Amino acid sequence: MTKKHISFQLNGRPVDALVEPRELLVHVIREQLGLTGTHIGCETSHCGACTIDLNGDSVKACTVLAMQADGGDVMTVEGLADNGALHPLQEAFMQEHGLQCGFCTPGMLIRAYRFLKKNPNPSDEEIRTGMSGNLCRCTGYQNIIKAVKAAAEKMQSA
Amino acid sequence: MSTSTEKLEREEKLEGIGCSRKRKEDPRFIQGKGNYVDDVKLPGTLFADIVRSPYAHARIKSINKDKALAVPGVHAVLTAADLKPLNLHWMPTLAGDVQAVLADEKVHFQYQEVAVVIADNRYIAADAVDLVEVEYEALPVLVDPHKAMDADAPILREDIKEKADDGKGAHKHPNHIFTWEVGDDEATTQAFNAADVVVTEKMYYPRVHPSPLETCGCVASFDKVKSHLTLYITSQAPHIVRTVVSLLSGIPESKVRVISPDIGGGFGNKVGVYPGYVTAIVASIVLGRPVKWIEDRMEHLSTTAWARDYHMTGALAADKEGRIKALRVNVLADHGAFNSHAQPTKWPAGLFSICTGSYDIPVAHAKVEGVYTNKAPGGVAYRCSFRVTEAVYVIERMMDILAQKLGIDKAEIRRRNFVKPEQFPYHTALGWELDSGDYPKALQKVLEAVDYDGLRREQQEKRARGELMGIGLVTFTEIVGAGPSKACDILGVGMFESAEIRVHPTGSVVARMGTLSTGQGHQTTYAQIIATELGLPSEDIQIEEGDTDTAPYGLGTYGSRSTPVGGAATAMAARKIRDKAARIAAHLLEVSADDLDWEVDRFKVKGVPGQEKTMKEVAWAAYNNVPDGMEMGLEATNYYDPPNFTYPFGAYLCVIDIDKCTGEAKVRRFYALDDCGTRINPMIIEGQIHGGLTEGFAVAMGQQMPFDEQGNLLGNTFMDYFIPTFVETPFWETDYTVTPSPHHPLGAKGVAESPHVGSIPCFTSAIVDAFSHLGVTHMDMPHNAYRVWRKIHELGLDKHE
Ligand code: FES
Ligand code: FES
Numbered sequence: 001m002t003k004k005h006i007s008f009q010l011n012g013r014p015v016d017a018l019v020e021p022r023e024l025l026v027h028v029i030r031e032q033l034g035l036t037g038t039h040i041g042c043e044t045s046h047c048g049a050c051t052i053d054l055n056g057d058s059v060k061a062c063t064v065l066a067m068q069a070d071g072g073d074v075m076t077v078e079g080l081a082d083n084g085a086l087h088p089l090q091e092a093f094m095q096e097h098g099l100q101c102g103f104c105t106p107g108m109l110i111r112a113y114r115f116l117k118k119n120p121n122p123s124d125e126e127i128r129t130g131m132s133g134n135l136c137r138c139t140g141y142q143n144i145i146k147a148v149k150a151a152a153e154k155m156q157s158a
Numbered sequence: 159m160s161t162s163t164e165k166l167e168r169e170e171k172l173e174g175i176g177c178s179r180k181r182k183e184d185p186r187f188i189q190g191k192g193n194y195v196d197d198v199k200l201p202g203t204l205f206a207d208i209v210r211s212p213y214a215h216a217r218i219k220s221i222n223k224d225k226a227l228a229v230p231g232v233h234a235v236l237t238a239a240d241l242k243p244l245n246l247h248w249m250p251t252l253a254g255d256v257q258a259v260l261a262d263e264k265v266h267f268q269y270q271e272v273a274v275v276i277a278d279n280r281y282i283a284a285d286a287v288d289l290v291e292v293e294y295e296a297l298p299v300l301v302d303p304h305k306a307m308d309a310d311a312p313i314l315r316e317d318i319k320e321k322a323d324d325g326k327g328a329h330k331h332p333n334h335i336f337t338w339e340v341g342d343d344e345a346t347t348q349a350f351n352a353a354d355v356v357v358t359e360k361m362y363y364p365r366v367h368p369s370p371l372e373t374c375g376c377v378a379s380f381d382k383v384k385s386h387l388t389l390y391i392t393s394q395a396p397h398i399v400r401t402v403v404s405l406l407s408g409i410p411e412s413k414v415r416v417i418s419p420d421i422g423g424g425f426g427n428k429v430g431v432y433p434g435y436v437t438a439i440v441a442s443i444v445l446g447r448p449v450k451w452i453e454d455r456m457e458h459l460s461t462t463a464w465a466r467d468y469h470m471t472g473a474l475a476a477d478k479e480g481r482i483k484a485l486r487v488n489v490l491a492d493h494g495a496f497n498s499h500a501q502p503t504k505w506p507a508g509l510f511s512i513c514t515g516s517y518d519i520p521v522a523h524a525k526v527e528g529v530y531t532n533k534a535p536g537g538v539a540y541r542c543s544f545r546v547t548e549a550v551y552v553i554e555r556m557m558d559i560l561a562q563k564l565g566i567d568k569a570e571i572r573r574r575n576f577v578k579p580e581q582f583p584y585h586t587a588l589g590w591e592l593d594s595g596d597y598p599k600a601l602q603k604v605l606e607a608v609d610y611d612g613l614r615r616e617q618q619e620k621r622a623r624g625e626l627m628g629i630g631l632v633t634f635t636e637i638v639g640a641g642p643s644k645a646c647d648i649l650g651v652g653m654f655e656s657a658e659i660r661v662h663p664t665g666s667v668v669a670r671m672g673t674l675s676t677g678q679g680h681q682t683t684y685a686q687i688i689a690t691e692l693g694l695p696s697e698d699i700q701i702e703e704g705d706t707d708t709a710p711y712g713l714g715t716y717g718s719r720s721t722p723v724g725g726a727a728t729a730m731a732a733r734k735i736r737d738k739a740a741r742i743a744a745h746l747l748e749v750s751a752d753d754l755d756w757e758v759d760r761f762k763v764k765g766v767p768g769q770e771k772t773m774k775e776v777a778w779a780a781y782n783n784v785p786d787g788m789e790m791g792l793e794a795t796n797y798y799d800p801p802n803f804t805y806p807f808g809a810y811l812c813v814i815d816i817d818k819c820t821g822e823a824k825v826r827r828f829y830a831l832d833d834c835g836t837r838i839n840p841m842i843i844e845g846q847i848h849g850g851l852t853e854g855f856a857v858a859m860g861q862q863m864p865f866d867e868q869g870n871l872l873g874n875t876f877m878d879y880f881i882p883t884f885v886e887t888p889f890w891e892t893d894y895t896v897t898p899s900p901h902h903p904l905g906a907k908g909v910a911e912s913p914h915v916g917s918i919p920c921f922t923s924a925i926v927d928a929f930s931h932l933g934v935t936h937m938d939m940p941h942n943a944y945r946v947w948r949k950i951h952e953l954g955l956d957k958h959e
């Protein structure tokens with residue numbers, strides 16, 4: 001299959017890749033570009049483990065073609081911390097015990113990141129709805145909600 | 159500053175037992191730096207993908223690989239015929255049966271592994287899978303386990319049909335796997351005959367799937383030059399995997415290294431050995447390159463181990479006051495096409511005989527009969543200890559039903575039958591020794607916290623208005639921490655656990671265990687145990703698990719065994735170190751070890767203030783100044799074989815409101831009180847409980863794996879299979895009491911499974927309670943809106959007056 005050349009911003013840095021038109025973005029990020037923080041849990045856009053930020057929206061990278069990212073701006077969990085300083089969401093997940101096995105965590109964090117940009121001061125109910133595209137089998141969500149709230153408060157007061 | 163404040167401060171600095179210490183594993187996970195199996199990248203890796211059967215029962219007439227092999231980038235296509243010369247086309251299961259690695263002449267369930275394709279990448283492998291041509295001849299399908307032993311039932315297992323007896327008793331029928339009985343049948347019958355009241359109920363515990371967020375997978379890498387195999391695998395039990403791989407392949411264990419990297423959840427699903435693993439290993443040996451196999455979600459739900467599928471009949475005999483005289487349970491267990499449930503080998507129904515629950519029941523009898531059907535093999539402990547979930551379900555349901563029959567409140571009937579605090583250790587009618595408990599206290603605390611009487615009054619009012627509100631109540635007892643090796647083994651290996659602790663000269667520690675964390679935070683909690691035992695800060699204690707080359711042999715993490723067994727091994731190993739340290743300290747202080755007191759982090763000479771040596775100082779001395787005749791160094795290993803199981807318990811209450819138009823059941827309140835003995839890290843315990851309750855909610859309210867009459871699995875994606883999201887999941891309230899286990903070195907009992915085991919019957923109890931005034935005694939799970947609505951409709955409650 002002929003490969004196409006794509007370029008996009010990944011966590012603030014330009015990257016290039018040669019991809020087959022059918023290749024999924026999640027595979028290109030994980031396997032070609034070597035960032036394995038973005039996980040695969042279902043490949044059918046149900047679980048959200050593969051959530052990334054693409055051009056200012058949360059998207060599930062398992063159902064996006066790599067070609068669709070051409071020229072775009074992508075952020076993954078690896079781009080959350082700023083020069084080694086953890087993002088308030090990362091801090092809050094740790095403080096509030098918002099993770100167990102950690103498999104859903106990158107997707108949760110990157111979804112919460114976009115969610116809080118759109119709704120900086122959410123209620124519990126709004127967090128439940130806003131995050132409902134991301135599944136977790138371990139935590140029962142309660143501490144994730146706490147973590148998102150705590151991060152929101154911290155970001156507001158900053 | 160008083161001495162006691164100073165002492166408390168030293169204690170706090172250790173972050174030992176009882177501290178809600180933040181997790182050591184989090185920094186890597188929140189930065190995307192976990193290392194899960196699919197993240198393992200070895201140079202030259204090939205990808206495996208599996209050709210699966212569309213039929214539930216069929217003969218394979220031919221397999222044509224030509225077109226698949228012609229695809230550029232395809233390296234091999236393997237079938238049973240290729241594995242046969244290596245004698246790897248079948249493999250032993252943990253339950254003493256065999257399972258086809260790749261279908262040998264016949265397929266026994268839909269999605270069974272028929273061939274494996276090895277290619278340069280996953281895309282090419284998937285393309286080639288579609289090009290493998292398999293010709294099938296469909297055979298009659300056996301779906302209903304009740305028909306498994308009919309005279310005209312299709313015989314599934316032609317490979318073993320000649321075996322009349324495989325050591326598990328005589329086979330009544332070629333589809334019969336085992337009959338397991340426990341208790342006193344005759345005395346039970348007599349008690350039933352003599353009883354004032356008898357209640358009986360049939361209930362089905364549906365087939366469900368643990369479905370951790372990460373599916374199963376492995377990377378097998380065989381080094382031809384060194385004849386050495388490295389296997390990265392999603393396994394809750396890496397040491398057992400190594401033994402099985404070694405037995406199967408003939409490669410000595412010393413040349414097999416199994417590494418369980420970070421695991422994205424297990425919940426019982428990642429205990430067994432699956433065909434995908436074996437084919438990846440074979441392919442790596444044959445091709446001399448690393449081979450990665452990662453299943454997709456559909457394969458995961460369709461073929462790797464599911465749980466439950468118990469058709470149960472419970473019966474209680476009681477007097478007029480509701481005091482139980484006898485219990486009888488009969489079970490028909492659907493094991494699928496191969497008996498590959500993961501239970502201790504001697505226990506074909508696991509620890510199901512804990513079905514006498516928290517109650518003082520004089521006689522009991524339980525019988526479980528296992529049969530083959532044309533469904534995927536399994537029957538694992540989905541976040542529970544070996545069939546305990548089923549056992550707790552049946553007894554808790556029967557308690558409600560007895561209460562209803564006698565018109566006694568369900569809290570009261572439990573109170574009347576509890577094993578009393580003074581009766582411990584209590585010997586159950588089915589052979590267990592309950593170690594400790596205070597059931598009335600737990601129940602009372604919950605009833606008061608939720609204002610039970612107030613809830614009952616509210617329910618009365620609602621019923622008068624025609625509204626549906628249900629109150630569920632459960633007082634469960636679990637049996638975990640398998641187990642005493644005289645009672646439990648897996649493939650002949652006793653179910654001990656191990657820990658190896660090394661204290662370095664500067665007082666930092668590396669410790670390795672045979673268990674494996676799949677999200678429970680062992681790196682955090684084991685360090686806390688060692689911190690308290692040795693008086694060295696948690697922060698300086700490094701925990702390692704999951705690499706069979708470095709960790710001592712252990713049976714793994716499932717059945718809530720890490721704290722009861724692994725935690726005990728850790729404490730015992732640490733105590734060996736402290737004993738040696740005491741002798742070194744005595745030597746340094748020129749006194750006898752008997753003259754020393756241990757206090758938090760130091761040895762003090764009795765009655766001589768200021769004469770003391772800290773553990774840190776002793777650690778240094780252990781490497782340069784030990785008493786004559788003593789070996790240098792400060793390390794110890796312990797293999798802990800527990801004297802008994804542990805018996806965590808709890809009291810759960812659930813309030814549900816049901817919409818009469820839609821059948822939607824909303825959990826208004828869920829209050830969970832757990833008693834897991836000594837609490838090592840309350841934050842982690844609470845997290846485990848939230849997770850377990852959510853998985854319990856999933857099972858009770860929506861999970862099931864339905865089959866049509868052709869054996870087609872009707873729900874094997876996240877579209878159909880219920881995984882609760884943020885939106886459906888209720889808010890959880892948690893509480894606790896502490897009744898330490900008398901035989902565990904720390905008094906700890908294990909906790910992660912209690913909320914799953916205990917909550918499931920509690921949801922059913924609440925749902926049924928909403929209809930109990932209308933004579934409904936039981937409703938089978940899952941309690942999804944459609945099924946609840948059907949009950950509403952059947953009772954005519956949706957008619958408008
Ligand atoms: S892997 Fe993309 S949503 Fe599940
Ligand atoms: S922490 Fe395991 S899936 Fe969320």
